[in-house]
Amino acid sequence: MIKKGILAVFICAVITVLYVYQQKSTYNYEYFSVGQDLEHHNGLKFAGSEACISCHEDIYKQHMTSAHFLTSTMATDTTIKGIYEANNNKLKIGKHHSFTINEKQDGFYQTLKNDSLNTIEKEHKIDMVIGSGVKGQSYFSWQKDKLFQLQTSYFVPTKQWINSPGYKEHTIAKPRPISVSCLECHATFAKTTASSETKYELSKRSMILGVDCERCHGPAKKHVEYQNKFPNDTIGKHIVKQSQLSRQQKMDMCALCHSGSKTKAPNKEFHFVLGDTLDNYLVKDFRDYYRAKYKSKLDVHGNQVELLEASKCFQKTETMDCNTCHSPHSNERGNLSMFNAKCINCHTHQNIECGLTEVADMQTKNNCIDCHMPMLKSNSLKIQNESGLVQVKVRSHFISINQTSKSKINQYIDSL
Template identity: 20%
Template sequence: MIRLLTILFAFSTYFSLPALAQQSATDDAAYVGSQVCAGCHDGMSAKWSGSHHALAWTAPSEETIVADFNNSSFLHDGVLTDFSRDGDSYNIDVTEADGTKKAFVVHSVAGIEPLQQYIIETEPGQLQSFDIVWDTVEKRWFHLYPDQKLPPDDGLHWTGPYKNWNGRCAECHATGFEKNFDAAAQTYASTQAEIGVGCEACHGPGSRHVSWADSNASTPSAPPTGYGFSMDFATAGTEATIQQCASCHARREPLSDGNPVPGTAFGDAYTLALLRPGLYHADGQIQDEVYVYGSFLQSKMYAKGVGCLNCHDAHTANLKAEGNALCSQCHSPAGNPDFPSLPLKVYDAPSHHFHDPESKGAQCTNCHMVERVYMGVDGRRDHSFRIPRPDLADQTGSPYACADCHGDQDASWASAEIAKRHPEAANREPHYGAILAQGRADPVGAQIDLAGLAQSPDHAGLVRATALWLLSQGADEEMTERVAPLLEDQDPLVRAAAIGVQARANPQAKVQRVVGLLEDPVRMVRIAAAKSMLNAPIARLPSRIAEQMRSAMGEWQLSLASRIDFPETHMVLGGMALTMRNIPAAEGAFREVVRLDPQHVEAWVMLTRIAAAMDGEEATRAVLAEALKSLPGNDTLLSLRSSISDD
């Protein structure tokens, strides 16, 4: 077996990994700032200036802070927080339950409505998102996680790694952001061209455009390609535009440090989260805060060529029309010539929705874009634009839109009412959610249906990729051969997920099937191929393939290095080290996980197993005792301790 990590990761110097040079754009264009853009594009700038994009991240001032900093206070779980102002300084003083007091100054402000959050610099360069926020509608302070007890040593406490602004939030609230985390020093030196989502966050660095515009004023000349921008919306097309919006409006894992240059294909910059438990319901409805892209990819609207800008204004980010007027710009007897497959009929009428026109039930979005509340008060709508299917509730365990208003009725009532009003069978056709629910419950028993779903071109790539992910947990060798053609599917999400299924194939067959994807045109797929080749049983590779292997492994290495401040990354590195039988590196990785997040059960379990295998019972007990200090009463750890006692 080729020891690939010895080529790419010097595990003996594990913490030197982040020092690797980060990938950067070769484009020599520079950011100039939105104020420069406003000099010529004042109309667009005026629309943008009051938008949620412009106010995504701002400096604290009377104009930007809307909360009560006039000596107000908030008490939660024994912790008292006082908010005050001293001239231009906005202060947050925290008295912990044990009486410990700390004083902070607001560094910056996130958002404008329906809530506003405050960013605090806890160490030089390190920014953290404070979790007591301002409700801009009800004009009150509230805690984002009122039901959680989060002491200061908890990884989920606002000072912990999961609330770090540099690593978790800033790249979508800034323009030209670079995280610049130094793992050796455990410090951030983050930079950005502009706080807030400015013009160049979508169009790309503007220096080439400005140079052309300046010279063109005196000597008219043809504009450069894309008018000098990396993202030319005039020629990009709907798909590229959607992917540009998705760079922030998606639940995804970044593959580089900070903002990719606008115009970068989504799969070259991110790995999209699949329809996994905890994120999505089995039928693909939103569950956790997954934003928009994963939902939209499931929709018939996306399949028919609808894009973000059909409904949203590019510069205000507002909807183009209010209420049902937005939907009826296409869904009406007049239709829309851009989408000729639309049935030309009345939708915005009781004959379709069977509700009082003035009621909530008459609003298209309440049936076809259910709203779920995140961050306490922030309602987000599901962009899968689905038909309510209460008839599937028993099969999928998923919620359905009718229950949002008719909570006193059950699914059978709602299903009967829909069948009575819309008797056509097309509204109750088989749904992929039923198969995904089966796969979640029993991936082995459901493998035939999962394979059929994955191979169906009639379903969204995200759905098919999710079926493959479930199949990877239960496929037999014959099944890996059956779905091997999906390694050449036109959708990169499907190709990447199909690689995972091949982990259950004969090792030689897996290598033969996957090795070609090391030079896939999409980075996300190349990295997935590199992961699968980590323990490939190969003594030697042809030079061309070996070079592809090094390149893909290097991309994986850089993607991990860009997230080396995440506990999750060290869990991955620990698993990689175990695969390579590098026990010291694995132990170091899992130790870093529990340093960052002392409540990370899986990391403690791995440390316990390493101690049991390498150092004996006494060392194992010591690790468990250490773990139980952070997680007293944890059933998993108590069970491990009990098993040692029984032995």
């Protein structure tokens, strides 16, 4: 006879599994090979993030709504945002052509139509969605073992289909080939095929989409097997712990993707894991390299780590890192009161009354970040829409007093 406690655990497990499959239906397991003991470059094997649920269910559920988790998914009616949101289902190209996104029995397609002749000229299946949908999304298509970016992207702020970055306005172009390097900041793992001599032939069955648990914590099969065997051991084994890391090691994990001024060593994609030193994966010393060559390109998009490191808030403490203000597990976007509380937590010993008395609205809302970390136009993140070239606004991570323009950032750049 099954004891009530065991029965309750079993029922909870079934409910959890059903919840995960419902929420994570965007995964097509043809491209998700954890069941085949997918192995990282360091020899450790992946367990699959679902294996984390039994011990970390709340964190897992929170993470499923985060931009990290959603930064790459399989294409479905729930992951292609523009299907229901776009003002109209058409991207006009020149005088006679347009792209539309259409659903067929086997999925969604980007369709190129000659409007003058009312004929379809080309179709490409949308296999993968890249981008969480906070700013926008791009779409990838498989052609045998190669991925290609399609010309149609979706820009969320204006609810418009737009040219994918790099495509010329009013010009029909071939889909752009995607290398394994392009996926490094949008996936947990990917690698080239065994026979590939280029970075463009990718192994479909060695790909884990989304920035998932094991992207930041490392391949965890050994950890999961141990904890399942010894469930009463509450001190996690065979897993890297944040508490064991230096501040620089913590920063390097984020800098891998949030620090654009770097040149990667060849064939090092997806080798870096938590606890490594980023300099080992770059052609030259990371910090000296960007200061010497890229200081003029320091930008609010992609250079969040450098800008934070340039801030006095960061420089005057030995403990502040990215996780001081951000939880990598949660969707915190737009939660101004929470971020404001983070500021207050460190400044309680100071007189924090806002000096900008004319900005009454910000004071009322206790909004620290819109003054001290404003949304600024990016020089590197630009999109082409019907109005022309648009610089996308991104939150600055250079924390400054009364920073209302790029002047403070420029002063820092000049001092390098």
